[in-house]
Amino acid sequence: MGGLTVFSALRRRLPGEDLLYLGDTARLPYGTKGSETIIRYALQATEKLVERRIKLLVVACNTATAIALPALQEAYAHLPVIGVVEPGAQAACEASRTGRILVLGTESTIRNQAYTRAIQALRPEARVTGISCSLFVSLAEEGWMDGPVMEAAAARYLAPVLGLPPATRPDCLVLACTHFPPLAPAIRAVLSFPLAVVDSAETTARAVESRLAGQGLFNPAPRNVFHFLTTDAPERFARVAGYFLSGPLAPESLELVVL
Amino acid sequence: MGGLTVFSALRRRLPGEDLLYLGDTARLPYGTKGSETIIRYALQATEKLVERRIKLLVVACNTATAIALPALQEAYAHLPVIGVVEPGAQAACEASRTGRILVLGTESTIRNQAYTRAIQALRPEARVTGISCSLFVSLAEEGWMDGPVMEAAAARYLAPVLGLPPATRPDCLVLACTHFPPLAPAIRAVLSFPLAVVDSAETTARAVESRLAGQGLFNPAPRNVFHFLTTDAPERFARVAGYFLSGPLAPESLELVVL
Known part of the structure; x- marks a missing residue:
């Protein structure tokens, strides 16, 4: 979908x-x-x-x-x-200033590390953090793009990033699942610090x-x-x-x- | 699973x-x-x-x-x-005093109304309310059986029941998806009024x-x-x-x- x-x-x-x-x-x-x-x-x-x-x-x-x-x-x-991976990786490399890039995707995409490889092929010094967010797929298909369930799920998945000191935060977010673009406003709201959002579409x-x-x-x-x-x-x-x-x-x- | x-x-x-x-x-x-x-x-x-x-x-x-x-x-x-439907319906009919029975299941199970038919075959006067809770399946498979995401999802799905006057509340809950038994404590906590919980296992x-x-x-x-x-x-x-x-x-x- x-x-x-x-x-x-x-x-x-x-x-x-x-x-x-x-x-x-x-x-x-x-x-x-x-x-x-x-x-x-x-x-x-x-x-x-x-x-x-x-x-x-x-x-x-x-x-x-x-x-x-x-x-x-x-x-x-x-x-x-x-x-969709190579175009997304290219856009992320162009959008990121610091080279610290956060990739949100499904379990299989994150485990496979395709984005990490594609990004580091273009910017070998990039630091890629991948988080698998399986539930986001169901949330998008349920039509729950915002509201308390989406916010709670985002807060839980993104907890490792929210705990980072400001100097090591990512400055670019790759929505590495085609389900995720409609969820971008909610994800952005939870992250609460400025970052460029890239989707592959x-x-x-x-x-x-x-x-x-x-x-x-x-x-x-x-x-x-x-x-x-x-x-x-x-x-x-x-x-x-x-x-x-x-x-x-x-x-x-x-x-x-x-x- | x-x-x-x-x-x-x-x-x-x-x-x-x-x-x-x-x-x-x-x-x-x-x-x-x-x-x-x-x-x-x-x-x-x-x-x-x-x-x-x-x-x-x-x-x-x-x-x-x-x-x-x-x-x-x-x-x-x-x-x-x-x-699993007939045994679950039978258990619900035995557990319910008032005949007001809440059935939580997947989209396909609820749309098909198999539980409503099976319950009313045993107790024609029963009032069955079905709510499809697709996201609960993903929550169980993610291992998020409790916590803020599960609570927010339960509150959203169960809102129609939470708004009922006490006299018309269900007194029996059927967990009409095999994924749901591990979620029972969280569902019970959100409902906050006493009711018998039946699963088909x-x-x-x-x-x-x-x-x-x-x-x-x-x-x-x-x-x-x-x-x-x-x-x-x-x-x-x-x-x-x-x-x-x-x-x-x-x-x-x-x-x-x-x-």
Whole structure:
């Protein structure tokens, strides 16, 4: 579901492209699952999209990117495959002055340390602190973006950072899960010190734009055609999508597929 | 994972039986998924257990029981299949004096109204209030059984009940999700008025015992052999199982299977 934040950014930036979105709702969340399972699911989902002749694949999930991107790039060597980790890491390196960067993500993304590696590839001196915040995913899907539950969860997850002396606080926060952008105001309020907030949605959309342009695949004429595939209950998908997209989903743009 | 609360009750009550547990961790949670998906998953999981020649099946999940029990009983007509809803409903009817019963469960269980039907089949005059508490599942799996996050979530979910005049308050609470028993003290503290708390674990174990005895399948000699199948990352299963079972899981009793 969180991938819809990336979808929104793509829709805004690339109004000429046909967007085909697959939400693997029958097996979500990925963030608490093991690597082999995540790779298997990502390959199955990609197969379904390749059948529909996509020209470029965006892995709009930090967990799937962190765990499965190499497997996808190997399996589909002729398809441009763009993940959300590298654009996010690049944006963080640009936004941070001190190089102290806080990364909030799912259990699998944080354990895998994909962001730490991607950030330190660009800024070897960077100090990356990763905190896994599994409950934020459920909070976003429940639509509880603010209020006492969200605040209490943020205070608990962020306690190690809140206890830091001012001189060693991070100056940049990476929302390393596509579910987290709607939670940013609440996270910011709990942290209470100034820091730049980076999410991968905008930066990924920019990376897609430049890749399309570079390969001569870019379609500048406004069309704004999009279609959603969901692997489980379409009515729930439509409801939760409402928390992430501005405006409801047209039922005819939603299709059930089985993986 | 929550089915482990039922497993614990079965292990205590039926020390002579070999227990084979399947946790479909690659696709959990079921509680936010659609009916067709839940039925498909339950049939696949049962097939895997039937291959290992079980003599009785316990559907140790309220969502799977509420949605898939008829399909399982039809597909495996010669296998005794016991769900958690009927034993829980029976216990609630025995525990409630006023017939006002509060049922907390997952989104799918509550929407399906299986508890309301099962309770009113026994006590037609009963007034059943169902509240879906999806976030409780994640809280139990995160190990946050108490503290400010759990309290804030309980206060938010239970607000409609907290606002009731004393005369119309429920006098019985059904924990209609196998994840919820470890959360009972926190839920009780938020409700702050006296009520009987019923979970399906103990009552299901009693139902299994009497079914085994009735069919001459009961094995009274203590053996306590058990084996766990998990469809995803065994190390996570072992860790989360620690929140539900008393004592850690022996690695050799845990096996990965793919559904």
